[in-house]
Amino acid sequence: MRDSRGMRAFFQVGGIVFALALTTVVLVASKAPPFAAYLNIALGAFGSWEVFSNVLVSWVPLLLATSGLLLTFTVGLWNIGIEGQITFGAIFATWAMRSLQGGGTDPAFVIMLSILAGALGGILWAMLAGALKTFGGVNEIFGGLGLNFVATAVNLWLIFGPWKRPGIASMSGTVPFDKALWLPTLTAQSRLSPSSIAIAVAGIVLVYVLISGTHFGLRLKAVGRNPRAAYLLGIPTWQYMMTSFAICGAFAGLAGAIQVTAVYHRLIPSISSGYGYLGMMVAMLVNYRAALAAPVALFFAALNVGSIQLPIVLKLDSSLAGVLQGTLVLFVLLAQGAREFFARKGGKR
Amino acid sequence: MSGDILLISLAGVLTAAAPVIFAVIGETISERAGIINLSMNGTILLAAMGSFTVALATKSLILGFLAGALIGGFVAAIVAFASVTLRQSQVAVGFVLAVLCRDLSYFLGNPVMGEAGPRLSSSPIPLAASIPILGPLLFRQDVMTYLSILLIPLAWVFVFRTRPGLVLRGIGEKPSAAYVRGANIGRLRYRYAVIGGAIAGLAGPIYSLSVKAGWKGTISGLDGIGWIVLAVTIFGGWNPVRAAFGAYLFSLLQWLGLVLQPAMPGVPAQVLQVAPFPLMILTLLLVNVGNAEWVERSLARLPEPTRRWLSKLLRAMNATPPAALGTPFEDGE
Numbered sequence: 001m002r003d004s005r006g007m008r009a010f011f012q013v014g015g016i017v018f019a020l021a022l023t024t025v026v027l028v029a030s031k032a033p034p035f036a037a038y039l040n041i042a043l044g045a046f047g048s049w050e051v052f053s054n055v056l057v058s059w060v061p062l063l064l065a066t067s068g069l070l071l072t073f074t075v076g077l078w079n080i081g082i083e084g085q086i087t088f089g090a091i092f093a094t095w096a097m098r099s100l101q102g103g104g105t106d107p108a109f110v111i112m113l114s115i116l117a118g119a120l121g122g123i124l125w126a127m128l129a130g131a132l133k134t135f136g137g138v139n140e141i142f143g144g145l146g147l148n149f150v151a152t153a154v155n156l157w158l159i160f161g162p163w164k165r166p167g168i169a170s171m172s173g174t175v176p177f178d179k180a181l182w183l184p185t186l187t188a189q190s191r192l193s194p195s196s197i198a199i200a201v202a203g204i205v206l207v208y209v210l211i212s213g214t215h216f217g218l219r220l221k222a223v224g225r226n227p228r229a230a231y232l233l234g235i236p237t238w239q240y241m242m243t244s245f246a247i248c249g250a251f252a253g254l255a256g257a258i259q260v261t262a263v264y265h266r267l268i269p270s271i272s273s274g275y276g277y278l279g280m281m282v283a284m285l286v287n288y289r290a291a292l293a294a295p296v297a298l299f300f301a302a303l304n305v306g307s308i309q310l311p312i313v314l315k316l317d318s319s320l321a322g323v324l325q326g327t328l329v330l331f332v333l334l335a336q337g338a339r340e341f342f343a344r345k346g347g348k349r
Numbered sequence: 350m351s352g353d354i355l356l357i358s359l360a361g362v363l364t365a366a367a368p369v370i371f372a373v374i375g376e377t378i379s380e381r382a383g384i385i386n387l388s389m390n391g392t393i394l395l396a397a398m399g400s401f402t403v404a405l406a407t408k409s410l411i412l413g414f415l416a417g418a419l420i421g422g423f424v425a426a427i428v429a430f431a432s433v434t435l436r437q438s439q440v441a442v443g444f445v446l447a448v449l450c451r452d453l454s455y456f457l458g459n460p461v462m463g464e465a466g467p468r469l470s471s472s473p474i475p476l477a478a479s480i481p482i483l484g485p486l487l488f489r490q491d492v493m494t495y496l497s498i499l500l501i502p503l504a505w506v507f508v509f510r511t512r513p514g515l516v517l518r519g520i521g522e523k524p525s526a527a528y529v530r531g532a533n534i535g536r537l538r539y540r541y542a543v544i545g546g547a548i549a550g551l552a553g554p555i556y557s558l559s560v561k562a563g564w565k566g567t568i569s570g571l572d573g574i575g576w577i578v579l580a581v582t583i584f585g586g587w588n589p590v591r592a593a594f595g596a597y598l599f600s601l602l603q604w605l606g607l608v609l610q611p612a613m614p615g616v617p618a619q620v621l622q623v624a625p626f627p628l629m630i631l632t633l634l635l636v637n638v639g640n641a642e643w644v645e646r647s648l649a650r651l652p653e654p655t656r657r658w659l660s661k662l663l664r665a666m667n668a669t670p671p672a673a674l675g676t677p678f679e680d681g682e
Binding site: 026029030078080132135136137138139141142143145146147149150152153156157160277280281284316317319320321322323325326327329330333334336337338340341 | 450457579623
């Protein structure tokens with residue numbers, strides 16, 4: 001059996017069909033009407049401009065996280081610490097806002113500075129995981145996981161401690177910033193800001209160009225395929241790993257900063273909202289290639305936003321979106337393995 | 350704090366560590382065979398939800414625990430299938446399963462959320478329970494806590510003192526040598542991944558039917574434990590006894606976090622709950638840093654007594670993973 005383009009597509013479609021079938025089985029098993037559930041998700045995501053703008057709001061941080069992760073995946077790193085990097089971006093952005101607001105500085109300048117501060121926060125937290133990996137021999141998966149928990153703790157400590165609302169600290173977060181310091185949105189009610197979309201689109205384009213059109217990207221790939229060979233060829237392996245950690249951290253930090261400045265206008269306990277882990281799923285589903293990241297991230301964001309109404313309308317848990325996303329990634333991975341398996345068997349004959 | 354309260358609290362630490370011990374020893378066995386089961390976080394949640402549902406429907410604790418082991422074994426079988434048969438990245442499949450099983454447990458567990466279900470009661474051991482100090486500490490626990498304590502030496506003897514244990518270490522360390530000696534690497538890796546997964550799966554029902562009885566969806570407080578289990582496995586250096594020590598240390602630190610709470614009113618409870626994590630990173634650093642080349646070089650430059658003391662300390666902390674961990678084995682196809 002030849003490993004042709006057609007075969008590839010056949011197995012990919014097969015994986016998606018299997019995933020949909022399994023999710024439908026899960027729905028039937030929990031005595032829910034599958035068609036109504038899917039329709040509800042679709043309407044919840046695309047039914048009106050209002051809900052679709054919410055999809056775009058959630059597309060921005062997801063695409064930013066995915067873009068950064070494409071770089072770390074290219075160099076062969078599992079940056080699971082991205083959740084913490086998003087959180088630290090949000091913390092740094094909030095810190096910049098809090099120290100600059102009311103000081104008479106031009107609001108547009110304050111917003112810009114706090115978004116940059118967010119990127120810096122993400123970089124620092126990512127470099128910490130990178131340093132643990134390169135100099136301490138701590139696997140980036142476990143270092144990153146630990147740092148995620150630490151970032152959550154720091155975030156909670158700030159919300160309940162030094163940055164608590166006057167009077168009573170609460171899970172609803174810090175005091176909202178002045179309205180002048182909110183990242184401008186399309187309309188007064190909308191949470192969708194054109195500039196955040198611009199940042200996200202610029203980000204994925206940058207990553208695409210970096211990976212497929214530059215010498216830097218070529219070397220990243222070389223390190224990712226075979227670090228030892230790359231090292232022997234004279235590529236400074238650890239610098240490339242640290243650089244990709246830093247860039248991914250910057251993307252994650254931007255995502256956190258945008259959540260703070262454009263969406264919530266304050267720091268809240270679960271500020272990363274799981275976009276980091278979801279970004280890993282998107283990167284895996286597109287097989288670590290940047291070209292498909294934007295549409296797939298949009299689809300995942302649509303599933304997330306579309307499922308919000310499920311508990312009210314159909315008495316189903318909104319984690320159905322996660323079930324569908326997870327089965328999709330799992331079966332596409334398994335289908336890819338099956339294709340290679342049959343190609344091996346065919347090659348032997 | 351009076352002595353009695355301290356004893357009861359420490360007994361509570363032993364109970365709270367029981368699920369972590371099952372999960373860590375299960376993961377250790379799987380990784381000894383060369384398979385990283387990164388799905389642990391989802392496995393534990395799905396096993397907790399599934400076993401609670403089964404126990405609620407059948408009114409049988411035994412069936413509940415059985416369901417937990419079955420779920421754990423099944424999820425591990427998917428990881429084994431993807432890595433042994435399909436030769437895909439174990440880490441990728443494990444991560445997806447960690448997320449998928451978590452969401453699946455929240456979705457499927459929705460109908461039973463908050464219901465009062467059966468709960469494992471403690472079974473004091475006659476006579477032994479009345480021994481001063483040791484009685485309240487060790488012998489008034491529930492069955493699963495006793496089993497968790499027994500599992501530690503059993504797993505150690507199996508891994509280091511039996512013939513199948515030798516083969517187990519062989520297929521994770523040097524599969525080609527084990528293959529030449531007639532071991533079926535693929536089948537054995539399946540077997541130990543599933544056995545390890547089933548043991549780890551028991552952590553689920555130990556939570557939902559005992560330690561944190563019930564199923565409360567996203568606020569069950571179980572999300573994250575699986576990731577800790579993976580860290581403790583490394584801390585344990587793939588040795589069941591050291592891994593169990595890590596599990597006890599973790600539970601002790603979490604309990605200390607709770608105890609210290611009133612002394613630090615400015616610090617929210619959630620912060621102290623995560624206190625073990627920075628320590629975990631620090632120990633991971635200590636466990637791994639001895640493997641780094643620059644450490645050797647800088648050690649060599651230190652004056653003799655300090656150098657000897659430091660390198661001895663690092664060697665004692667150090668742990669090297671099974672050499673073939675996470676790599677597929679190509680049996681001459």
